[in-house]
Amino acid sequence: DTEVTQTPKHLVMGMTNKKSLKCEQHMGHRAMYWYKQKAKKPPELMFVYSYEKLSINESVPSRFSPECPNSSLLNLHLHALQPEDSALYLCASSQAGGTNEKLFFGSGTQLSVL
Amino acid sequence: AQKVTQAQTEISVVEKEDVTLDCVYETRDTTYYLFWYKQPPSGELVFLIRRNSFDEQNEISGRYSWNFQKSTSSFNFTITASQVVDSAVYFCARRGGQLTFGSGTQLTVLP
Numbered sequence: 297d298t299e300v301t302q303t304p305k306h307l308v309m310g311m312t313n314k315k316s317l318k319c320e321q322h323m324g325h326r327a328m329y330w331y332k333q334k335a336k337k338p339p340e341l342m343f344v345y346s347y348e349k350l351s352i353n354e355s356v357p358s359r360f361s362p363e364c365p366n367s368s369l370l371n372l373h374l375h376a377l378q379p380e381d382s383a384l385y386l387c388a389s390s391q392a393g394g395t396n397e398k399l400f401f402g403s404g405t406q407l408s409v410l
Numbered sequence: 411a412q413k414v415t416q417a418q419t420e421i422s423v424v425e426k427e428d429v430t431l432d433c434v435y436e437t438r439d440t441t442y443y444l445f446w447y448k449q450p451p452s453g454e455l456v457f458l459i460r461r462n463s464f465d466e467q468n469e470i471s472g473r474y475s476w477n478f479q480k481s482t483s484s485f486n487f488t489i490t491a492s493q494v495v496d497s498a499v500y501f502c503a504r505r506g507g508q509l510t511f512g513s514g515t516q517l518t519v520l521p
Contacts, residue, residue: 338501338511339455352508384453395505396443396462401455 300402302387308408311377317405319370319387325400327393328370330362331386333404339386345370346393377409412436414504414512422518423492431487431515433502439463442506444478444485449514450498461485492519 300321309315319328327346331339344352345364359381361373370387384404390397415434423429435444446458459469461478469476473490489496497519502512 336514338514341508344508386453386455388455395441395507396460398445398457398460399455399509400457401447403452403454406453 300387300389300400302385302402302405304405305403306406306408308410309374309377310410311379313377314373314375316374317372317385317387317407319372319402320368321389321400322368323389323400324367325389325391326367327390327397328364329388329390329399330370330372331388331401333384333386335383343372344393351393374407377407379409382407382409412438412504412506412510414502414510416500416502416512416515418515419513420516420518422520424520425494426491427519428488428490429492429517429519431489431500431502431517433485433487433512435483435485435502435504435512437463437483437504437506439506442504445503445505445509446476446485446487447501447503447511448498449501455501458487489517492517494519494521 303318330342333339341354342356343362348364359376363371386404387402388399390399413436442463444461447455449455466478475488477486499514499516501514503509
C-alpha cells in the first residue's frame with residue numbers, strides 16, 4: 297500500500313467556521329508534511345512532523361493548526377480562515393524525513409473559503 | 411533562497427512528438443537531491459525520479475529520460491513519443507534540506 301489518503305476531497309467553509317483536514321498513510325512512514333498549493337503555482341511547505349513531533353513550521357498563521365495524533369495520521373485544523381486561504385492542501389509522507397527521501401503525496405483537499 | 415527554475419510555463423505538442431522539459435537549479439550544497447514530479451488534473455503529485463548530486467549518469471525509464479549536467483546545474487526531462495496521458499503539470503524539485511519546487515511546466519499533448 298503506497299497511498300496517502302486525504303479527506304475530504306473538497307471543502308467549502310465560511311470565515312467563521314472551524315473545520316479539519318485529515319491525512320492518513322499506512323506505509324510506516326515517520327515524517328509527514330502539509331503543503332499549500334495555489335492555482336498555477338508550485339506547492340509551498342507549511343509544516344513538517346517527524347516522529348509525531350512538529351519539526352518545521354514555515355511561519356504559517358495561527359489560524360492553521362496541525363496535529364499528529366499518531367504515526368499514521370495527520371490533521372490540519374482550520375479556524376477563522378480568509379478567502380486568500382483558498383487553495384489545494386496537499387499532505388505527503390516520507391520514510392523518516394531524510395534529505396534523500398522521496399515524498400509520497402495525497403490527492404489533496406480543495407478548500408474554498410467564502 | 412536556492413531556486414529551481416523551469417522557464418517553460420506551458421508547452422503544447424502533438425501526440426508522438428518528443429518533448430524536453432528544462433530545469434535549472436541553484437545550490438550551495440555539496441550533497442543534494444533532484445526530483446521530478448508529475449501532477450495530473452486529479453491533483454496528486456506523482457514521483458518520477460530522484461538523482462543525487464554525485465550521480466551524473468543519465469537515466470532512461472521507458473519513454474522517459476533524464477539528463478543531469480552538474481556543470482550547467484541542469485536536470486532536463488525528455489518524453490519520447492508523447493501520449494495524451496502525459497498531459498499534466500511537471501515539477502522539478504531540489505532537496506538540500508526541504509523540498510523546493512520549480513514553478514512547473516504545463517504540458518499539453520494533443521491527439
